[in-house]
Amino acid sequence: MYSLGGMIKLFSLKQEKAAEDQASASTPSTKKVAPGLIRMQKDMSELKLEKGMKIEFPNGKDDLMNFKVTVMPDEGIYRSGKFTFDFKVPASYPHDAPKVICETTVFHPNIDMDGHVCLNILREDWKPVLTIQSIIMGLQFLMLEPNADDPLNKEAARMMEDNRSKFTQLVRDTFKGRQMQVGAKRYDFPRFE
Amino acid sequence: MDADLTEEAERFGDVSKILMRTGPLANEKNFGTLFSPAVSFEPMPEVLQFIRTMARVLVVGAGGLGCELLKDLALSGFGNIDVIDMDTIDISNLNRQFLFRKVDVGRPKATVAAEFVMRRINGITVTPHYCPIQNKDAAWYKQFQIIVLGLDSIEARRWLNAMVCSLVEYETSETGERKPDLSSVIPMVDGGTEGFAGHVRVIYPGISGCFECTLDLFPPQQTVPLCTIAETPRNAAHCILYAHLIEFPREFPDGKADKDDPEYQQWVFQRAAARAQQFSISGVTLMHTQGVIKNIIPAIASTNAIVAAACANEALKIVCNCAPYLDNNLMYMGAQGLYAPTFKYERNPQCLVCGQGVVLETSRTTTLTLLMELMAEDQRLRLKSPSIRVEGGKQGDTIYMRGILEDEYRQRLDMPLHTLFDSGTELIVTDPGVPTPLKVIVTFADIME
Ligand SMILES: [Zn+2]
Numbered sequence: 001m002y003s004l005g006g007m008i009k010l011f012s013l014k015q016e017k018a019a020e021d022q023a024s025a026s027t028p029s030t031k032k033v034a035p036g037l038i039r040m041q042k043d044m045s046e047l048k049l050e051k052g053m054k055i056e057f058p059n060g061k062d063d064l065m066n067f068k069v070t071v072m073p074d075e076g077i078y079r080s081g082k083f084t085f086d087f088k089v090p091a092s093y094p095h096d097a098p099k100v101i102c103e104t105t106v107f108h109p110n111i112d113m114d115g116h117v118c119l120n121i122l123r124e125d126w127k128p129v130l131t132i133q134s135i136i137m138g139l140q141f142l143m144l145e146p147n148a149d150d151p152l153n154k155e156a157a158r159m160m161e162d163n164r165s166k167f168t169q170l171v172r173d174t175f176k177g178r179q180m181q182v183g184a185k186r187y188d189f190p191r192f193e
Numbered sequence: 194m195d196a197d198l199t200e201e202a203e204r205f206g207d208v209s210k211i212l213m214r215t216g217p218l219a220n221e222k223n224f225g226t227l228f229s230p231a232v233s234f235e236p237m238p239e240v241l242q243f244i245r246t247m248a249r250v251l252v253v254g255a256g257g258l259g260c261e262l263l264k265d266l267a268l269s270g271f272g273n274i275d276v277i278d279m280d281t282i283d284i285s286n287l288n289r290q291f292l293f294r295k296v297d298v299g300r301p302k303a304t305v306a307a308e309f310v311m312r313r314i315n316g317i318t319v320t321p322h323y324c325p326i327q328n329k330d331a332a333w334y335k336q337f338q339i340i341v342l343g344l345d346s347i348e349a350r351r352w353l354n355a356m357v358c359s360l361v362e363y364e365t366s367e368t369g370e371r372k373p374d375l376s377s378v379i380p381m382v383d384g385g386t387e388g389f390a391g392h393v394r395v396i397y398p399g400i401s402g403c404f405e406c407t408l409d410l411f412p413p414q415q416t417v418p419l420c421t422i423a424e425t426p427r428n429a430a431h432c433i434l435y436a437h438l439i440e441f442p443r444e445f446p447d448g449k450a451d452k453d454d455p456e457y458q459q460w461v462f463q464r465a466a467a468r469a470q471q472f473s474i475s476g477v478t479l480m481h482t483q484g485v486i487k488n489i490i491p492a493i494a495s496t497n498a499i500v501a502a503a504c505a506n507e508a509l510k511i512v513c514n515c516a517p518y519l520d521n522n523l524m525y526m527g528a529q530g531l532y533a534p535t536f537k538y539e540r541n542p543q544c545l546v547c548g549q550g551v552v553l554e555t556s557r558t559t560t561l562t563l564l565m566e567l568m569a570e571d572q573r574l575r576l577k578s579p580s581i582r583v584e585g586g587k588q589g590d591t592i593y594m595r596g597i598l599e600d601e602y603r604q605r606l607d608m609p610l611h612t613l614f615d616s617g618t619e620l621i622v623t624d625p626g627v628p629t630p631l632k633v634i635v636t637f638a639d640i641m642e
Contacts, residue, residue, distance in 0.1 A: 041582050041594070041623050042630055044594065044598065045594050045595040046625050095413055097413070116423075116438075116439060123416040124417065126413055127413070150420040151420060151423075151424055152419060
């Protein structure tokens with residue numbers, strides 16, 4: 001008789017095993033946690049929110065990949081406003097950055113009227129070592145220190161550079177829940193007490 | 194040799210030379226195989242018969258690499274091939290995905306590729322699966338002796354890698370060491386191409402470095418700053434991205450951008466062209482638009498051919514044990530001349546996907562608090578404030594979370610473990626004191642039938 005090669009030997013082993021598995025039918029179905037979710041578990045359990053910040057899980061607390069963070073600056077042009085950012089974390093996290101949209105209408109040089117946010121670590125400077133904490137800190141900083149150099153809302157950026165006190169006044173006015181024309185459209189701004 | 198086998202040996206004459214004769218490179222000395230004690234290669238007709246009739250190969254992806262792989266594997270003698278792909282044929286595929294013709298546009302790639310190969314090569318069975326890889330379960334993937342990957346996405350590779358690694362079962366040796374049961378290990382050959390560059394990688398789940406072990410080596414996709422796209426576009430791609438990322442969501446807040454939809458591509462192209470004109474930028478074409486929104490890197494047919502041939506070569510060596518296989522990565526750099534170095538990806542011992550994890554045995558009535566104490570005391574873990582998650586937990590997937598969500602889970606602390614998960618369940622545990630998540634398998638010593 002031949003003594004068959006390695007893989008062939010393995011093959012018969014596998015067939016025996018499959019037969020056994022079927023006979024006993026007790027092999028537990030090993031379900032895998034998606035790699036992106038595992039990293040989110042770590043990020044979430046280690047996340048620290050400063051006073052005046054809030055996090056919500058609209059799909060329930062088991063779904064860590066979709067959540068909303070509310071930032072309430074206590075100083076600067078945007079103090080006492082409440083800005084909610086929607087996070088959608090891809091399965092490929094942290095290889096790819098989460099998608100973040102600002103849900104609150106705001107007149108801000110780095111946030112456009114559709115809620116797109118221009119924050120370097122959300123796009124070109126994203127690195128897998130960064131965390132949800134880093135992004136939230138970035139957003140907090142963006143609300144404290146708007147930056148006219150890389151504008152996403154050109155109108156806001158120009159006004160902030162030309163006349164900062166007028167810009168501040170305008171932002172404070174929007175906080176009273178007014179309407180305002182930005183570009184070609186009128187927008188309703190939320191009222192902050 | 195019986196008559197059928199003689200005929201097969203003649204038909205696959207070149208492969209037979211490798212499988213039925215010995216030679217200086219034949220694996221009689223058992224270089225680099227898994228077996229201990231070594232199982233050396235013995236040239237004989239039955240090896241050919243094995244790949245003709247018994248061995249089953251899965252090809253993942255029926256695109257540029259997949260077409261080459263199917264042709265190469267079929268002509269190497271593999272008689273039972275399955276191919277899985279969720280895409281349909283696009284007219285732009287026809288220049289290199291040579292199993293497809295113009296009449297096939299719109300049909301599933303897997304189906305058309307299978308039909309073509311079966312029409313062309315007698316006595317071969319190619320079974321197509323037109324669906325996402327995620328639609329198939331562990332039992333399905335277990336059928337194969339080897340899986341050859343011709344994919345272009347990191348996400349699909351990660352998923353498949355995790356699936357195949359999860360099939361590995363462990364056995365405890367006499368010395369108390371937990372070792373992968375070789376009959377549960379399905380080797381993977383991963384091919385990839387990007388322009389003139391390509392790679393071939395052999396992964397033995399549970400034994401050699403897996404895809405997840407080395408994920409850090411794949412840089413995230415290059416992205417352009419949003420403000421550049423919005424305010425200071427400098428090239429055609431910036432204009433296309435503006436239409437795709439900013440204009441479309443603005444005009445269709447509830448619409449979903451389908452990157453494969455020709456109508457959507459046309460819409461983006463027209464908007465991008467208008468914007469390009471406004472900024473006096475040239476180079477916005479429909480083809481460029483498709484390339485940018487679908488993130489297409491130019492595919493080069495010869496790179497696919499070279500990489501697929503090397504993959505098929507590895508598959509044959511692994512399945513037949515006839516020659517030492519690649520250990521474990523080959524880089525092909527076609528832009529720098531004929532340069533193809535090989536090197537070895539190391540395993541990450543803490544890898545969550547291919548690592549064995551730490552086994553804790555306790556009672557089914559142990560409370561969650563007590564389990565956490567065990568995790569703190571265990572010398573392999575020493576976790577001070579673990580967060581725990583499982584897939585398919587009895588009370589939801591999260592067992593316990595620290596931090597902002599902790600209040601929601603505190604009432605779990607006194608619950609007995611069997612009300613939270615089954616014996617043998619794999620827990621994913623994170624802890625601020627440990628940089629990477631850990632895999633902990635909890636078994637109940639007093640498991641009840
Ligand atoms: Zn691994």
